[in-house]
Amino acid sequence: MSADIVSPEHRSKIMSMIKGKNTKPEMVVRSVCHEMGLRYRLHRKDLPGKPDLVFPKYRLCIFVHGCFWHRHPDCKYAYTPKSRQDFWLPKLAKNVERDLTAQQALHALGWKVVIVWECHTKDREVLRNEIRIAVGAEA
Template identity: 45%
Template structure:
């Protein structure tokens, strides 16, 4: 299926895709704040510049878009049929970079949690996943060294 936009128009649309303050990030931030968690946004002092970093618990939280980070088995991660080589290389590079960053965080005793966009795209899924997020934070805190 051919793209309905010209190459220039599609390029302009893709340039406008933001990597910060996305709707999923804002939802997670509001939930955490409402539940008493304080965090840093887009924390540049550690690997991967996590979307959220909870200093108190030494936990990095990444809110990943399924398409951009190649969520395995997710229908939202399907690659476009046009320009397939470009997208395959781009997504694979993102996956490789994410993996490297998670390894660096682990070596520095920083726990990481990934929330996928599809896990919070409906009210029911969001409630379940965000409640599990709190449980994960508490569990990681109990397992933390020292």
């Protein structure tokens, strides 16, 4: 087990600044959707998992997942911390389980679900095609 290079108080401050809404990857997805002329609702509390973007016209929900927090398979950003694994492994596993439960509930309600991974937001053209396919399949 390796020692942390910052104090527990400083680590706590750093972790408290991590946002759950309006993150940079989410803003990129919103920008691309807006450029494509797609209109959406944000964080609808009446839907399971409070999807980041909801397209009622297409019965489509988009979740923008951070690769680390939501454990993107085979992604370099989804590393496992070397310290405090007794804390991190259950926490990250719970995130994945919660995601799956929300997706299943949305499917049961007749919604299509698309996951956009943080690392996919780095190439806007690839992202645009991914969204076009998701919307086109329902249009």
